[in-house]
Amino acid sequence: MSKLFSKSLNGVKVKHCKNTMEQETVVMPVPDKVVIPMKQHMGKECDPTVKLTDLVKVGQLIGDTTAFIGAPIHSSVSGKVVAIDEFISPSGEKNKAVVIETDKLQEMDESIAPPVVTNHQEFVAAIRASGLVGLGGAGFPTHVKLAPKNLDEVDTLIINAAECEPYITADYRTMMEETEAVVEGLSLVRKYLNLKQVIIGIEDNKPKAIETMQQAVSSMEGVSVATLKSQYPQGGEKVLIYETTGRVVPEGKLPSDVGCIVMNVSTVAFIAGYMKTGVPLIQKRLTVDGGAVAEPKNVLVPIGTAFGDVLEFCGGFKSEPKKVIMGGPMMGIAIYDMKFPVLKNNNAILAFTEAEAAPPVETPCIRCARCVNACPFDLMPAAIEKAFKAGNVEALKGLKVNLCMECGCCSYVCPAKRNLVATNRLAKKLVMESNKK
Amino acid sequence: MTNKLTIAPSPHVRDRVTTASIMQTVLLALAPAAVASVVIFGVKALILMVTCVVTCVAAEYLFDKANHKANTITDFSAVVTGLLLAFNLPSTLPPWMAVVGCLAAIIVAKQLFGGIGQNFANPAIVGRIVLLISFTQPMTNWLIPKKVIGGYELVSGATPLALNASGLVEQIPDYLQMFIGQRGGCLGETCIAALLVGGLFLIFKGIISPIIPVAYLGTVAVFAVLVGEDPVFHLLAGGVVLGAFFMATDYVTSPVTDKGKLIFGIGCGLLTMLIRIYASYPEGTSFAILLMNILTPHIDNFTKMKPFGAGGAK
Numbered sequence: 001m002s003k004l005f006s007k008s009l010n011g012v013k014v015k016h017c018k019n020t021m022e023q024e025t026v027v028m029p030v031p032d033k034v035v036i037p038m039k040q041h042m043g044k045e046c047d048p049t050v051k052l053t054d055l056v057k058v059g060q061l062i063g064d065t066t067a068f069i070g071a072p073i074h075s076s077v078s079g080k081v082v083a084i085d086e087f088i089s090p091s092g093e094k095n096k097a098v099v100i101e102t103d104k105l106q107e108m109d110e111s112i113a114p115p116v117v118t119n120h121q122e123f124v125a126a127i128r129a130s131g132l133v134g135l136g137g138a139g140f141p142t143h144v145k146l147a148p149k150n151l152d153e154v155d156t157l158i159i160n161a162a163e164c165e166p167y168i169t170a171d172y173r174t175m176m177e178e179t180e181a182v183v184e185g186l187s188l189v190r191k192y193l194n195l196k197q198v199i200i201g202i203e204d205n206k207p208k209a210i211e212t213m214q215q216a217v218s219s220m221e222g223v224s225v226a227t228l229k230s231q232y233p234q235g236g237e238k239v240l241i242y243e244t245t246g247r248v249v250p251e252g253k254l255p256s257d258v259g260c261i262v263m264n265v266s267t268v269a270f271i272a273g274y275m276k277t278g279v280p281l282i283q284k285r286l287t288v289d290g291g292a293v294a295e296p297k298n299v300l301v302p303i304g305t306a307f308g309d310v311l312e313f314c315g316g317f318k319s320e321p322k323k324v325i326m327g328g329p330m331m332g333i334a335i336y337d338m339k340f341p342v343l344k345n346n347n348a349i350l351a352f353t354e355a356e357a358a359p360p361v362e363t364p365c366i367r368c369a370r371c372v373n374a375c376p377f378d379l380m381p382a383a384i385e386k387a388f389k390a391g392n393v394e395a396l397k398g399l400k401v402n403l404c405m406e407c408g409c410c411s412y413v414c415p416a417k418r419n420l421v422a423t424n425r426l427a428k429k430l431v432m433e434s435n436k437k
Numbered sequence: 438m439t440n441k442l443t444i445a446p447s448p449h450v451r452d453r454v455t456t457a458s459i460m461q462t463v464l465l466a467l468a469p470a471a472v473a474s475v476v477i478f479g480v481k482a483l484i485l486m487v488t489c490v491v492t493c494v495a496a497e498y499l500f501d502k503a504n505h506k507a508n509t510i511t512d513f514s515a516v517v518t519g520l521l522l523a524f525n526l527p528s529t530l531p532p533w534m535a536v537v538g539c540l541a542a543i544i545v546a547k548q549l550f551g552g553i554g555q556n557f558a559n560p561a562i563v564g565r566i567v568l569l570i571s572f573t574q575p576m577t578n579w580l581i582p583k584k585v586i587g588g589y590e591l592v593s594g595a596t597p598l599a600l601n602a603s604g605l606v607e608q609i610p611d612y613l614q615m616f617i618g619q620r621g622g623c624l625g626e627t628c629i630a631a632l633l634v635g636g637l638f639l640i641f642k643g644i645i646s647p648i649i650p651v652a653y654l655g656t657v658a659v660f661a662v663l664v665g666e667d668p669v670f671h672l673l674a675g676g677v678v679l680g681a682f683f684m685a686t687d688y689v690t691s692p693v694t695d696k697g698k699l700i701f702g703i704g705c706g707l708l709t710m711l712i713r714i715y716a717s718y719p720e721g722t723s724f725a726i727l728l729m730n731i732l733t734p735h736i737d738n739f740t741k742m743k744p745f746g747a748g749g750a751k
Contacts, residue, residue, distance in 0.1 A: 009745065014450065094461065166450065250746045314462045322443050329449040336444055350449075360451050363512060364554035368459065368688040378747040380693065383737075400744040401495075408448035415454045416554075422446035 009239055009376040011231040012409045014330065016205055017166045020287050025173050025298045028313045030102050034077050034233050034304030036062065037087045037097040040344040041133040042140045043073045044067030045095050049164050054081045057109040059280050062098050062242075071141040075109075076282035077102040089324065090333040090340075097341070100304070113307035114278045120151070121349065123192035128387035130274045131281045131344070136160055136171070136264030137327055139345030142271075145263070146193060148256035158244055159192055159200040161209065162228055162235035163330025165178045168348045169376045173298045174200075175209045178273075182217050185268030186223070188275060193261070198223040199244045200265070205419040230355040232330060233407040239376050241336045244366075251403060266347075281344055290350035292321035301342050307349055308338035323357035325350040330408045360417035370408035371420055381410035381420040393434045401427045456553070460513035462556070466635035467520055467683065473618055473628035477582055478528035478591065482624040486523040488532045490538035493519030500548045514553050518542055521561035524625020524679060525723070526568070528591075529578045537571070538564035558730045559690045562723050579621035589619075596621040598673040598719040615673040626644050626676035636682030643679075645686040648698040653681040656706025664714055677709060678724040690730040697733075697740035704729045 039045040046063030050056055056075040063073035079102040087097035115126035128143035148154060159182070163171040175182060186198050201218070202210050204227050217223040226244045228234045238249045240262060247258040255262055270281060282303055289296040294315030301310055307324060311317070325332040326346050342349075371381040380399055387395035401424055410420035474482040497515040509515075520661050522542055526535055542564030550556045569576045581594040597609050597620050610620045618628030626632075639645045657677055658668035672678065685691060685705050692701050705725045712721025 012452070132491075242745075248746050251744075251748055253746075299741050323445070323449065324442055325449055327518070329447070331447050332449065333447065334444045334449065335444070336442055338442075351450065357445075359445055363456050363509075364552065366456055366459075366514075366554045366688045366691060367691075369693040370454075372693055372742065378742040379744050380742055382693070383741075399741070400747045403744050403747060404449075411446075412448050412450065413454070415452075415456045415459055417451060417455070419446055421448070425446075 008243060010372050010374055010378070010409070011233055011239070011376050012412050013140050013230075014166050014232045014412065016230070017289070018169050018172070018205065020296050020298055021168045021172060021206075023169070023173075023297045025177060025285055027300045028302070028305070030104055030106060031305045031309045033082075033104060033306075034100050034102065034302060035085070035087065035097050035306065035339070035341040036076065036100065037074060037089065037095050037341065037343065038073060039089065039093070039095040040064045040073065040139060040303075041071045042138065043067060043144075044073075046070060046073050048084055048096060048098050050081050050098060050118050052081055052084060055079070056081060056100060057107045058113045059282060060109040061393070069141055069144055069179055071112070071133050071143070072280075073130065074131050074280040074282050075100060076304050078105050078107040079103045089333055098108045108279075112278045112280075115274070115277055117192070117275065120192045120194075122309065123188070126275070127271065129280070130270075132267065132274070133169045133268060133281070133344050134264055135266040135270065135284070135345060135347065136151065137331065137345055137347060139343070142263070142267060145261060146189065148254070148261070150256055151193060153259055154193065154256050154261055155196040155259045156245060156261070157186060157193070157195045157198045158240055158260055158262045159186055159265050159268060160199065160235050160237070160239060160240055160262050161200055161202045161213070163206070163350070164203055164230070164232045164235040165332075166232075167289045167350055168287045168328050170287045170298060170347045171241040171265050172209055173207055173285060174269050174317040175206075175213060179212055179216050181269040181272040182213070182265055183220075184272035185270070186263075187220075188271055189261075189263065189268060195261070198220060200225045201228050201234070201240050201244050202226070203228045203230045203234055216285055232409065233376060233405075236376060236405050238405065238406055251400070269273055284342055284344065284346060286342065286346060287348040288350075289348070290321075291327070291353040291356050292319050292351040303344060304341045306339045306341055310342065310349055311338070311351060317351065320351050321351040322354040323352040325352065330412065333405065362418055363416045365416050365418060368415060370413040370415065374383065374409040374413045376407065376409065377405065379404055381424060384427055385418065385420055385423045388423050388430065391430075393431060396427050396431050402431055404428060454501075456512045459644055460517050462642055463517050463639065463683070464509060464520065465516075466639045466644075467524070469631035469634045470524065470625050470628055470679070471520065473631040474524070474528075474624040477618050477627060478580060478624050481528045482673075484532060485526055485528065485530065485535055485624060486520060488535050489518050489523035489539050490519035491542045492536045493522070493543050496540055496543040497548060500544055503685065506508075506552070509552055512553060515543060516738055517559045518547070518564075518723070521625075521683060522564045524683075525561060525565040525623050525676065527576060527581055527622075528624045530568075530572075530575050534568060534572050534575060538568040541567040554689055556689055557733070559687045560683055562684060562727050565723050566727060581621040581646055582619050594621050596719065597670070598713060601670070601674070602713075602719040609670070612669060612673060615670075620674075623676060623679075626679040629673055629678050632678045632682060636678070639682065639686075646695065646698055647684070648695055649686050649691060649702040650681040652699050652702025653685055653705045654678070656703045657710055660706060660710035664710075665680070666714070671710070671713070675713070675720040676722040680705070680726055681710075684722075685726050685729070690733055692733055694737070694742055696739045697736045700736050700740065701729050701733065704732065
């Protein structure tokens with residue numbers, strides 16, 4: 001591991017708010033109804049493989065796609081398909097969703113059995129069949145990640161356990177409650193992909209997790225724990241690669257191009273469980289927190305459960321919720337409806353009070369350069385905003401807005417409270433559209 | 438659920454720092470020098486400071502109102518401009534002249550260009566230069582605190598830089614006197630000790646980067662050595678410390694990147710010394726910063742950041 005870094009990347013110090021750290025995960029009872037969208041990943045939407053009034057069982061395939069970038073979808077409950085609805089994702093995409101009324105029996109699908117895996121190809125096929133996507137938030141299909149074109153050049157598996165978003169402690173709970181599964185999962189990936197080393201990156205605000213993981217891997221050669229300073233966004237893929245290995249992912253390239261594969265810690269823990277039981281991805285550990293939540297906790301929730309049901313399970317509200325967020329406060333998406341379902345890549349539900357949700361007042365840019373100094377990738381958000389407002393696509397290309405990972409550091413630090421990262425998103429789109437022409 | 442949920446782009450948490458809180462911190466950093474100016478120059482200094490602050494704030498408020506624009510005085514930037522302009526005036530200046538300078542600063546240099554964030558030149562410096570050129574005699578009518586029995590007395594005299602320029606070296610006060618402000622000069626520029634306290638406070642609080650002040654003052658010292666002048670004298674004399682910490686570091690009119698700040702600071706130092714040594718004005722701080730303000734967009738263009746991973750490995 002080359003440790004000759006010139007310096008670590010920029011970022012911001014955020015209030016951790018890891019209030020639920022010591023809250024052991026509780027299993028939420030099956031709700032009356034689940035809504036399971038046919039797209040819970042990056043890539044192509046799945047087609048439903050069930051019809052109205054079909055009876056489904058737990059773990060049964062209910063949606064699949066032939067596209068390479070995509071992941072099948074399974075039922076999280078047993079019950080009856082009562083609707084195949086249109087579902088509007090928070091990004092505004094229209095997808096289908098299978099609505100299942102549960103019978104509360106939670107009968108398992110007969111076809112569920114541990115997969116037989118002897119080589120890389122079978123491993124990847126099994127991962128695809130499990131419906132696994134990156135559980136850290138982005139939702140990239142895991143089987144695609146595990147089958148890079150240049151597999152022989154990949155030597156490092158990086159386990160993303162930074163959990164740099166405030167509030168969220170779901171990955172921390174995974175490490176504490178499923179330590180063995182984490183170790184087993186990373187060993188499986190390492191074995192089938194024939195990787196030289198594994199680095200588990202954990203922020204130093206989780207000393208117990210660092211100690212636990214260090215002990216768990218102490219006898220394994222080539223597996224180490226990297227203690228990262230607590231600075232958002234250490235869990236950003238390119239940031240984590242740089243901070244743990246010193247490697248820089250060049251523009252337009254993938255982590256595998258610098259010999260790395262990055263996987264979230266809960267993703268590898270799931271792999272271990274799946275290889276033993278064959279139960280696909282049908283439930284998710286979530287951190288439920290925020291000023292409006294009566295009993296913040298970590299819960300294990302069937303995928304498709306409505307946010308409202310999860311929040312009710314957490315004691316309802318102690319004050320009126322004004323904003324409900326899927327994910328963390330830095331990159332999460334504000335949702336419009338309590339009926340919104342829990343998705344595979346969701347790791348937190350935050351309900352904010354009126355004070356927490358109050359939109360900041362935007363004032364003119366004073367060129368203080370805080371955004372430039374906060375950007376992990378050395379972008380110039382204020383200059384990007386100016387170029388975007390002028391519609392100057394060439395300038396936006398020169399400013400490399402395409403590299404923005406939308407971590408939100410720029411908006412966070414801006415004293416004028418400008419929505420810089422939102423503008424970056426629009427600017428990226430503008431550049432992409434002009435490239436298509 | 439009848440209650441409507443707020444939809445907003447991420448991030449959903451923000452840092453506490455606002456434009457107004459930054460300006461308030463700057464005011465706090467200017468406080469020691471403001472107190473020192475009243476101690477040194479008496480109530481006239483206080484009158485000028487109040488006049489300038491009130492005029493600047495009122496001018497911005499009325500300009501916004503007349504143009505049906507949102508009221509911007511709550512960001513405290515007009516207060517900072519007013520106080521900085523007052524710092525750049527001799528204590529003897531008639532207040533009505535100060536009002537003229539404030540109007541030039543706020544209306545011409547700031548609001549006509551679009552208000553906060555849009556001005557290309559530091560408003561307080563524009564205000565000072567307008568006054569210096571329009572009212573040269575009153576703007577160079579200095580008082581010096583002289584030791585008399587039972588305390589100090591303000592007597593007319595020249596600034597150390599003017600004494601140096603006209604060869605009256607023996608009348609120049611010693612280092613300690615210059616450090617604590619016992620010398621002729623504008624009301625906020627003379628007490629170097631107070632300015633340093635404020636300047637270091639701003640650096641410590643992360644409000645300003647140390648690059649511009651260090652590059653500026655460093656260049657002044659090196660230049661002085663190279664032309665055979667006393668570097669300590671050139672740092673303590675004139676308004677270079679006030680300029681380096683509080684005027685050249687103005688966000689709006691200085692470069693954004695570290696490299697740009699370095700170039701900007703060196704440029705300010707060079708121009709200040711060129712004017713002091715070779716031009717007809719004894720002091721060049723204001724002109725130096727104004728000229729570098731004009732170059733700022735070009736410096737920004739030349740010193741763009743190279744993004745992480747852009748076009749290959751870092």
